[in-house]
Amino acid sequence: MIRSWRxxxxxxRADAAAWVARLEAGDLxxxxxxxxxxxxxxxxxxxxxxxxxxxxxxxxxxxxxxxARELARRRAPSASSAVGRRAFxxxxxxxxxxxxxxxxxxxxxxxxxxxxxxxxxxxxxVRLADxxxxxxxxxxxxxxxLGRGSREVTLDQGQAVxxxxxxxxxxxxxxxxxxxxxxxxxxxxxxxxxxxxxxxVARGAVEVRPTDxxxxxxxRLRPGQRLEHREGQTTTTVAAADPAEVxxxxxxxxxxxxxxxxxxxxxxxxxxETPIRIEDPALAATPISxxxxxDDQAAVIRRLALLVPVSAVRSGPGVVLRRDGASDx
Amino acid sequence: MSLLADPxxxxxxxxxxxxxxxxxxxxxxxxxxxxxxxxTAEDLAQELYLKLAxxxxxxxxxxxxxxxxxxxxxxxxxxxxGEARSLARDAAWRQVxxxxxxGEDVAEEAPADEAAAARQRLRQLxxxxxxxxxxxxxxxxxxxxxxxxxxxxxxxxxxxxxxVEKHISAALRSLTARLER
Numbered sequence: 097m098i099r100s101w102r103x104x105x106x107x108x109r110a111d112a113a114a115w116v117a118r119l120e121a122g123d124l125x126x127x128x129x130x131x132x133x134x135x136x137x138x139x140x141x142x143x144x145x146x147x148x149x150x151x152x153x154x155x156x157x158x159x160x161x162x163x164a165r166e167l168a169r170r171r172a173p174s175a176s177s178a179v180g181r182r183a184f185x186x187x188x189x190x191x192x193x194x195x196x197x198x199x200x201x202x203x204x205x206x207x208x209x210x211x212x213x214x215x216x217x218x219x220x221x222v223r224l225a226d227x228x229x230x231x232x233x234x235x236x237x238x239x240x241x242l243g244r245g246s247r248e249v250t251l252d253q254g255q256a257v258x259x260x261x262x263x264x265x266x267x268x269x270x271x272x273x274x275x276x277x278x279x280x281x282x283x284x285x286x287x288x289x290x291x292x293x294x295x296x297v298a299r300g301a302v303e304v305r306p307t308d309x310x311x312x313x314x315x316r317l318r319p320g321q322r323l324e325h326r327e328g329q330t331t332t333t334v335a336a337a338d339p340a341e342v343x344x345x346x347x348x349x350x351x352x353x354x355x356x357x358x359x360x361x362x363x364x365x366x367x368x369e370t371p372i373r374i375e376d377p378a379l380a381a382t383p384i385s386x387x388x389x390x391d392d393q394a395a396v397i398r399r400l401a402l403l404v405p406v407s408a409v410r411s412g413p414g415v416v417l418r419r420d421g422a423s424d425x
Numbered sequence: 426m427s428l429l430a431d432p433x434x435x436x437x438x439x440x441x442x443x444x445x446x447x448x449x450x451x452x453x454x455x456x457x458x459x460x461x462x463x464x465t466a467e468d469l470a471q472e473l474y475l476k477l478a479x480x481x482x483x484x485x486x487x488x489x490x491x492x493x494x495x496x497x498x499x500x501x502x503x504x505x506x507g508e509a510r511s512l513a514r515d516a517a518w519r520q521v522x523x524x525x526x527x528g529e530d531v532a533e534e535a536p537a538d539e540a541a542a543a544r545q546r547l548r549q550l551x552x553x554x555x556x557x558x559x560x561x562x563x564x565x566x567x568x569x570x571x572x573x574x575x576x577x578x579x580x581x582x583x584x585x586x587x588x589v590e591k592h593i594s595a596a597l598r599s600l601t602a603r604l605e606r
Contacts, residue, residue, distance in 0.1 A: 129494035
């Protein structure tokens, strides 16, 4: 009995590995796709064996470089350090370039303030002299001052992802209304729209504290945490969030998990010229979960209607969202 | 429109949508294996749903399951084409994040216990590969670790593409057996 169970388990593992290898190799034909789907559906154990094999495969993809390096080192102890060193050059050069920029920049230039602005729907990547990279979403405006002792950004409005070059001696500070975000080296997203601030950390750690004179306490955020705050209030909430989802706007997608429709509309209004309004407060508060692909406004509104039963009505210069089947039907 | 607006409340009448909803988990697995990321897979499954929901329901197929997988493949290829630029940027970002995990500023990235766990996992991954039979190991290293295609791996080893696929699949099978807890 035990023997036959073992056999099944092993055969299942072999099939799972074969399917993962097959899928990773390229497109499936119709017959293969049907067979794959049937095999997965045949038993939950098959699906779970597939997940295990895929997770192992992903682990190796993610760690390909260090695993290859370590295997090479074991094989040939003398040649290995050269390999290891070469593999590090890319990283080192990048760090060195950033460090160099940090050393040179303050001496060549007096701290000066630059303003960056994006039109609605425009995405823009800004590379700062210290090596930090800012991705600006549509309708954003911010100013940057790189000084000797600090790097300061003021986010007037909109959303941006900050990929901050490490420099322990010059903290990177983002002022967003009555809250200030302080970092050393990390990647994070700050969104400031309609008096609502959110900060999501992808890497490293940041600190969000009340700007001089404002009330409230400070928070230290770790990767995968999202802080939300309404300006003028003392309350702040911190919850888990997937940074990949929050940063998805850089690839032309907006991902929501239970955010109110009003927030979705605020985001869309940064992308398109025609303003969208919601007059019904209950509708504005409706939680939205799903993915919106940003191409043209009419298509986006059509897809929004798949997530929540709304229809768009032209009104003056803009568009008003109404609950389907409401009032004027 | 209102029919499509709320798939939860009202059962879709389009048979393709029904099949999709039954097999959503399978399709997410399909995407995850094809594109190498769980998060992207969820995203693509959502996009596939939108594609199916907005297509002409009058068009049917003899083998609707195969049709869905074909549309799924197209959704993936469309995305790869349409967003080659942002994908390249994402990849570059992943590389940087990856490099710094492998590199020296690990302490800033993760607390000590997480870094220790990552090192432990890395050791397990390395040992599992080191125990593979030589040919299988060579194929796995060339393809999976050095990123060569099946065809290039076959050329480097002087064997057929079919044999490479067999080696990779057998390697993954023993690695899974070894690493599984």
